[in-house]
Structures are given as C-alpha cells and as structure tokens.
Amino acid sequence: MSGTKFSSYADQDAAQPPPSPPLRAGWAWHPPLPLAPVPVFVWPPRPLVTLRYLLSRAFLGSVLLPFGALAAITWLWLQPALERCAELRADWILQMYARNLGLMLLVAGGLHLFFHTLGRQGKERKFDARALNATPQRFFARSQLLDNMLWTSASGVTVWTAYEVGFMWAYANHLVPFYLDPRAHPVWFVLGFVAVPFFAATHFYFIHRLLHWRPLYRLAHALHHRNDNLGPWSGLSMHPLEHVIYLSSVLVHLVVASHPLHVLFHMQWNTLGAAVSHAGFESLTFRGRPLLMLGSFHHQLHHRHYDCNYGTPFMPCDRWFGTEHDGTEEAMEAVRRRRHSRPARVVS
Ligand SMILES: [Zn+2]
Numbered sequence: 001m002s003g004t005k006f007s008s009y010a011d012q013d014a015a016q017p018p019p020s021p022p023l024r025a026g027w028a029w030h031p032p033l034p035l036a037p038v039p040v041f042v043w044p045p046r047p048l049v050t051l052r053y054l055l056s057r058a059f060l061g062s063v064l065l066p067f068g069a070l071a072a073i074t075w076l077w078l079q080p081a082l083e084r085c086a087e088l089r090a091d092w093i094l095q096m097y098a099r100n101l102g103l104m105l106l107v108a109g110g111l112h113l114f115f116h117t118l119g120r121q122g123k124e125r126k127f128d129a130r131a132l133n134a135t136p137q138r139f140f141a142r143s144q145l146l147d148n149m150l151w152t153s154a155s156g157v158t159v160w161t162a163y164e165v166g167f168m169w170a171y172a173n174h175l176v177p178f179y180l181d182p183r184a185h186p187v188w189f190v191l192g193f194v195a196v197p198f199f200a201a202t203h204f205y206f207i208h209r210l211l212h213w214r215p216l217y218r219l220a221h222a223l224h225h226r227n228d229n230l231g232p233w234s235g236l237s238m239h240p241l242e243h244v245i246y247l248s249s250v251l252v253h254l255v256v257a258s259h260p261l262h263v264l265f266h267m268q269w270n271t272l273g274a275a276v277s278h279a280g281f282e283s284l285t286f287r288g289r290p291l292l293m294l295g296s297f298h299h300q301l302h303h304r305h306y307d308c309n310y311g312t313p314f315m316p317c318d319r320w321f322g323t324e325h326d327g328t329e330e331a332m333e334a335v336r337r338r339r340h341s342r343p344a345r346v347v348s
C-alpha cells in the first residue's frame with residue numbers, strides 16, 4: 001500500500017551520486033544505506049534543509065507537481081460538474097469510476113508495460129533481481145499480474161470512487177463543514193497539497209500496525225503481502241476491508257478546511273501513488289541518472305521482512321516507535337530480536 005508512497009519519493013535526492021557496493025544480500029540494487037530520513041519532521045528543526053527538500057526533485061518534482069497537475073486536470077476536465085453530483089445518480093458515478101479505472105490503467109499499466117513487459121530500463125535501479133510472478137502458486141490463475149489487476153480494479157478503484165463520490169455529493173449539498181476558497185486563502189490552498197503526503201504517511205503507519213494485528217492480517221492484509229516481489233499493480237492489490245481502512249485518511253478533509261481538489265489529490269496520491277511506489281524500480285532514469293523518483297526501498301523492506309517499516313519515510317513514525325529498518329545489518333538484527341520476543345505469527 002503507501003505510498004503512496006513511500007521512500008520512493010523521499011529517500012534519496014536525485015542529485016546524489018549512485019550508491020556504491022557492497023549491496024545487502026538479496027537485492028539487485030538499493031539506495032545508499034542506511035536509508036536517509038526525509039528531513040522535514042526532524043528534531044532539532046532544520047528549516048533550510050526542510051525547504052530544500054520540499055523544493056527537490058524527490059518531493060516537488062516527483063510528488064507535488066505531477067500529482068498536483070493530475071488532480072487539476074481531473075478537476076477541470078474529467079470531473080462531473082458539482083451541480084450534477086447533488087443527487088446520487090448512476091450516470092455521473094459510473095463516469096467517475098470509469099475515469100479512475102482509466103487513470104489506474106494509464107499509471108499502473110504504463111509503468112508495468114515500460115518496466116516489466118518491455119524492460120525499457122533493464123535492471124537499472126531495480127530492487128529485486130527476480131522477475132514478477134516468482135511465486136505463481138499464490139495468485140489467481142497463477143498470474144500475479146492478473147490477480148493484482150482484478151483486486152485493484154474490482155475493489156480498489158470501487159472503494160476509491162466511493163470515497164470521492166461521497167465527497168462530491170457532500171460538497172454539492174454543502175454538507176462539508178469547512179470549505180477552503182482558493183482565491184481567499186491561496187497560501188493555505190497550496191499548503192493543503194504539501195501536507196497531504198505527510199498526513200497520509202502518519203495515518204498509514206497506524207492503520208498498517210492495526211492491519212498486522214493477527215486477526216486482521218489473516219482476514220485482510222495477507223492478501224497484499226502475497227506480493228513479496230513488487231510491481232505497479234501490487235500497490236492497490238488489497239482486500240476490500242483494507243481498501244476501506246487504508247483510503248479512510250481522506251476523511252481528514254471533513255474536519256480540515258479543504259477544496260474538492262485536495263480530495264482528488266489525496267485520493268490519487270493514495271491510489272495511483274501506491275502503484276508508483278510499488279513499481280519495483282527506484283526511479284525512471286535518463287542516461288543513467290534519476291529523472292522521476294518512483295519506488296520505495298523502505299516499503300520493499302517491509303514486504304520482505306514484515307515486522308518493520310509500517311510507515312513511509314515522509315514521517316519518522318517507524319523511528320519514533322522502534323520499528324524502523326534502515327536497510328543495515330544492525331536493523332535486520334533488531335527486527336529478528338523483536339520477532340523472536342513475540343509469539344509465533346502467521347506472516348504469509
Ligand atoms: Zn505494499
């Protein structure tokens with residue numbers, strides 16, 4: 001899941017030189033270790049470093065501008081007029097579902113085609129040396145791709161659309177308590193977009209800890225964890241219950257002054273961003289240099305080792321609560337100690 005969203009956009013500024021060997025065992029490529037935290041919520045505060053990060057290729061260039069532009073395009077040209085949304089009718093609801101399915105096909109399908117089908121970047125900046133579908137017996141029709149696409153389209157896009165439909169209906173009926181007018185409050189309007197990845201990261205940490213509670217894990221989250229080798233369609237391949245819980249972070253816009261554009265941005269960040277963060281590649285490169293930051297090594301470590309990195313690097317929740325795996329052997333040892341100090345649990 002998050003993230004969207006994950007170390008992807010954050011771990012390493014694209015301007016840094018490529019990592020040097022030795023690689024940790026089992027990886028074809030990984031960023032320099034230990035993973036560097038996002039320098040925003042750090043103590044003591046480092047305002048200049050924070051500002052530099054917020055203007056970096058990793059955040060501005062790979063998160064804020066592309067997802068902001070997509071949300072704006074959606075709002076301006078692909079969103080049914082709010083007046084139509086005042087009444088719950090199949091025509092505009094199906095239009096939003098078709099739009100969201102199209103966006104997911106474009107993003108997850110495009111990434112899959114480029115990286116995994118056509119192999120246009122070879123293994124450059126690919127985390128896992130294995131090709132996808134290394135464990136076909138886990139998936140419907142023995143196909144990780146088909147299985148992931150089914151869960152994403154049937155459940156993920158449906159729940160995503162349901163949240164957006166609820167908000168558009170509520171906005172059209174003036175039921176959202178705090179509306180933010182961009183012309184009256186342009187600075188707050190922009191800051192709203194900046195805040196979303198950090199809020200979503202915090203929400204993700206806590207609901208993800210909950211999803212690893214054994215009954216919920218077995219009921220729902222194990223489905224996502226069948227993907228130990230990640231591709232773009234793995235990002236939103238989840239159980240419907242997990243979709244409802246995971247995407248609930250958007251409800252924050254009921255209590256914080258927001259514009260419908262913030263809602264679209266938030267939802268696309270959590271859904272399309274998950275496809276991006278699970279791409280399996282750290283970045284899209286041009287002449288060997290990162291152009292657009294994509295996948296998350298931080299979250300790759302979670303998929304491989306389970307008991308670590310429940311959050312994303314946008315917020316240091318894993319560091320605060322002692323569940324961080326920064327990719328080093330010492331961190332791996334700490335994960336093993338935590339695992340052995342608890343009763344046996346089902347992990348796959
Ligand atoms: Zn995941």
Ligand SMILES: [Zn+2]
Binds near residue numbers: 302
């Ligand atoms: Zn998990």
